[in-house]
Amino acid sequence: xxxxxxxxxxxxxxxxxxxxxxxxxxxxxxxxxxxxxxxxxxxxxxxxxxxxxxxxxxxxxxxxxxxxxxxxxxxxxxxxxxxxxxxxxxxxxxxxxxxxxxxxxxxxxxxxxxxxxxxxxxxxxxxxxxxxxxxxxxxxxxxxxxxxxxxxxxxxxxxxxxxxxxxxxxxxxxxxxxxxxxxxxxxxxxxxxxxxxxxxxxxxxxxxxxxxxxxxxxxxxxxxxxxxxxxxxxxxxxxxxxxxxxxxxxxxxxxxxxxxxxxxxxxxxxxxxxxxxxxxxxxxxxxxxxxxxxxxxxxxxxxxxxxxxxxxxxxxxxxxxxxxxxxxxxxxxxxxxxxxxxxxxxxxxxxxxxxxxxxxxxxxxxxxxxxxxxxxxxxxxxxxxxxxxxxxxxxxxxxxxxxxxxxxxxxxxxxxxxxxxxxxxxxxxxxxxxxxxxxxxxxxxxxxxxxxxxxxxxxxxxxxxxxxxxxxxxxxxxxxxxxxxxxxxxxxxxxxxxx
Numbered sequence: 337x338x339x340x341x342x343x344x345x346x347x348x349x350x351x352x353x354x355x356x357x358x359x360x361x362x363x364x365x366x367x368x369x370x371x372x373x374x375x376x377x378x379x380x381x382x383x384x385x386x387x388x389x390x391x392x393x394x395x396x397x398x399x400x401x402x403x404x405x406x407x408x409x410x411x412x413x414x415x416x417x418x419x420x421x422x423x424x425x426x427x428x429x430x431x432x433x434x435x436x437x438x439x440x441x442x443x444x445x446x447x448x449x450x451x452x453x454x455x456x457x458x459x460x461x462x463x464x465x466x467x468x469x470x471x472x473x474x475x476x477x478x479x480x481x482x483x484x485x486x487x488x489x490x491x492x493x494x495x496x497x498x499x500x501x502x503x504x505x506x507x508x509x510x511x512x513x514x515x516x517x518x519x520x521x522x523x524x525x526x527x528x529x530x531x532x533x534x535x536x537x538x539x540x541x542x543x544x545x546x547x548x549x550x551x552x553x554x555x556x557x558x559x560x561x562x563x564x565x566x567x568x569x570x571x572x573x574x575x576x577x578x579x580x581x582x583x584x585x586x587x588x589x590x591x592x593x594x595x596x597x598x599x600x601x602x603x604x605x606x607x608x609x610x611x612x613x614x615x616x617x618x619x620x621x622x623x624x625x626x627x628x629x630x631x632x633x634x635x636x637x638x639x640x641x642x643x644x645x646x647x648x649x650x651x652x653x654x655x656x657x658x659x660x661x662x663x664x665x666x667x668x669x670x671x672x673x674x675x676x677x678x679x680x681x682x683x684x685x686x687x688x689x690x691x692x693x694x695x696x697x698x699x700x701x702x703x704x705x706x707x708x709x710x711x712x713x714x715x716x717x718x719x720x721x722x723x724x725x726x727x728x729x730x731x732x733x734x735x736x737x738x739x740x741x742x743x744x745x746x747x748x749x750x751x752x753x754x755x756x757x758x759x760x761x762x763x764x765x766x767x768x769x770x771x772x773x774x775x776x777x778x779x780x781x782x783x784x785x786x787x788x789x790x791x792x793x794x795x796x797x798x799x800x801x802x803x804x805x806x807x808x809x810x811x812x813x814x815x816x817x818x819x820x821x822x823x824x825x826x827x828x829x830x831x832x833x834x835x
Contacts, residue, residue, distance in 0.1 A: 350458075363710075363715075364721070365751075366723050372749065373392065376750035377397050382412065388559065400513065403475065426467045438450045448682040448686070457670060484672070502525075520672065523651050582658075583658040592660065723751070726752055768794070772798060776816065
């Protein structure tokens with residue numbers, strides 16, 4: 337069952353993944369809230385010098401383990417504190433993940449399945465889009481793909497080293513996102529192991545499982561135990577809030593209802609893989625032969641047929657039942673989905689129902705559309721773009737240095753803090769005038785960053801006359817007027833340049 341490696345196929349998969357990831361990677365600014373939070377946490381943690389203790393807004397930030405922040409820091413050291421530096425790790429993660437999918441597909445069914453599995457993953461619009469969003473999800477997906485590759489390579493080649501590597505990758509996934517990182521592997525790989533053991537009648541030595549489990553605990557769990565021992569109440573927070581409260585109680589209000597399953601998760605699963613599912617459905621009538629359970633097919637192929645389907649279906653159901661739903665949560669599901677699509681595409685080409693050159697052209701065209709979409713999206717003037725806001729705000733703050741500065745946003749603008757290299761105190765928009773009155777009573781002349789949308793809804797008169805400076809289409813910088821009798825600026829709709 338040993339598979340020969342098609343290194344040219346690997347170069348094609350890696351090249352397309354690299355082209356899709358690196359194109360316009362730093363052209364779009366850091367967006368609120370997720371990207372700004374990750375970038376600012378990495379900046380503050382790097383400034384502290386204590387890399388395994390994440391810090392955000394001057395406080396310990398325990399919602400995620402430190403591995404993603406460390407990856408962001410590596411990019412910032414190489415390319416500076418910029419959108420490109422913050423997203424550099426995503427390029428590496430996508431290329432390596434696509435290579436891992438290629439290896440898993442090659443191990444399951446040979447070089448053709450490996451090639452098309454890798455291409456389906458690398459050219460998936462959802463996967464390529466995720467490689468432009470700073471979060472822990474693509475890094476988690478890399479470890480999931482690497483665990484799949486190590487498992488299937490180890491089973492086919494009878495390699496204990498590969499099986500131990502699988503446990504290491506699972507540990508790295510746990511160190512990146514905690515228990516959710518294990519959902520897809522846990523839904524798929526144990527089923528494959530059981531089917532292979534039942535049909536082949538051979539199993540790995542008993543010590544191998546215990547050694548692998550020890551590696552998993554050492555790589556993935558030791559950090560949690562160490563921090564829980566150092567910080568009273570931290571373990572209860574992880575279990576009670578991040579695990580149970582988030583997923584069962586809807587504690588963080590992340591799309592807790594059933595409607596996002598149909599408006600978000602199903603479209604992602606059906607459309608996010610690009611043209612490959614429609615191609616398989618339209619041209620795949622004889623594919624029942626390729627997915628048949630007849631005993632003349634290799635045990636690895638029969639085990640993959642069931643386990644890959646479970647790796648897609650079970651996590652999708654669990655994510656749908658969870659009361660915390662975000663689009664990128666589904667990203668690891670695209671590992672078994674791409675492997676299944678790759679196997680079906682290879683069968684279609686082998687049956688002569690799709691030409692290899694046509695499929696490769698389709699992969700190139702899909703990737704070109706993804707790159708064009710990234711370029712267009714980078715030019716969108718969004719109020720969430722903190723890079724654009726920081727560029728407009730920095731000169732104004734420099735001209736008015738020495739004055740207190742606040743954001744009237746109701747939450748930290750972490751992306752703005754990242755670019756300005758400073759912490760910024762925020763106040764709720766409804767408290768702006770009370771806060772301004774208190775500052776004036778103390779003899780201070782504060783500056784406030786306010787969105788046009790919030791300013792348009794402020795009906796109360798300010799305690800002192802104000803002047804405003806427009807910062808693009810979406811933001812204003814407010815300050816007390818020097819003239820004592822000047823009238824305050826009238827509220828304006830958020831779409832105007834200035835009030």
